[in-house]
Amino acid sequence: MPAQSNIARPYAQALFELAQEQKDLAGWAERLQLLAVVASDKTLINLARDPRISSAQLAELIVDVCSDKLNDGGKNLVKLLVRNGRVNAMGDIAQAYVVLKAEAEKVVAANMITAAPINESQQKQFAEALQSRLGRSVNLEFEVDEELIGGAVIRAGDWVVDGSVKAQLEQLVGALSA
Known part of the structure; x- marks a missing residue:
C-alpha cells in the first residue's frame, strides 16, 4: 500500500493549481483543514469502513457536516475522494496543500x-x-x-x-x- 503522502501529493498539487486559478489559496486552505478535521472523526472513520454505507451516503454526510463552508469545488472533492476510497487521505492532502501554499507565498x-x-x-x-x-x-x-x-x-x-x-x-x- 502506498504511503499516504504519495497519495495526497497529486490531489494537493491539483487543488493548489485550481486555487491559484481561482485566486483563492486561503479559502482552499480553510476548506481542506475543515475536511481534514471531519475525516479524522472516529465516527466518520467507522462509517467509511462500513460496507452498508454507500459512497454517495458517505459523501452526502461529509458535505452535510461541512454545511455551507464548502463551495461546489469542495463538494466535488469530497465525492471524488469518497468514490476513490481516499477519505483517510484528507489530512495528508491538507498538509501537502499548506506546504505548497507556504512555498508560493514565500512563508x-x-x-x-x-x-x-x-x-x-x-x-x-x-x-x-x-x-x-x-x-x-x-x-x-x-x-x-x-x-x-x-x-x-x-x-x-x-x-x-x-x-x-x-x-x-x-x-x-x-x-x-x-
Missing part, C-alpha cells in the same frame, strides 16, 4: 523551543534574525521545554539548529563513551 513555519520563556522583544528579534537567515517570511511559534536545561532548538522545515545545553551534554557523553 516558512518555524518553531523555537527554549528552556525558559522569552519576552516579546526577544521573540521579535529571533523572528527577524530567522527571516533574514532564511530569506523568507517566517511564522515563528514559541514553546518552553525545561528539559533543555538552557539554550534553544529551532526548527524550520528540514532545517534544525539545536543549541540546547541538553544536546551539548549528550554530545559530551557520546564523546566520552567512544
Whole structure:
C-alpha cells in the first residue's frame, strides 16, 4: 500500500493549481483543514469502513457536516475522494496543500523551543534574525521545554539548529563513551 503522502501529493498539487486559478489559496486552505478535521472523526472513520454505507451516503454526510463552508469545488472533492476510497487521505492532502501554499507565498513555519520563556522583544528579534537567515517570511511559534536545561532548538522545515545545553551534554557523553 502506498504511503499516504504519495497519495495526497497529486490531489494537493491539483487543488493548489485550481486555487491559484481561482485566486483563492486561503479559502482552499480553510476548506481542506475543515475536511481534514471531519475525516479524522472516529465516527466518520467507522462509517467509511462500513460496507452498508454507500459512497454517495458517505459523501452526502461529509458535505452535510461541512454545511455551507464548502463551495461546489469542495463538494466535488469530497465525492471524488469518497468514490476513490481516499477519505483517510484528507489530512495528508491538507498538509501537502499548506506546504505548497507556504512555498508560493514565500512563508516558512518555524518553531523555537527554549528552556525558559522569552519576552516579546526577544521573540521579535529571533523572528527577524530567522527571516533574514532564511530569506523568507517566517511564522515563528514559541514553546518552553525545561528539559533543555538552557539554550534553544529551532526548527524550520528540514532545517534544525539545536543549541540546547541538553544536546551539548549528550554530545559530551557520546564523546566520552567512544
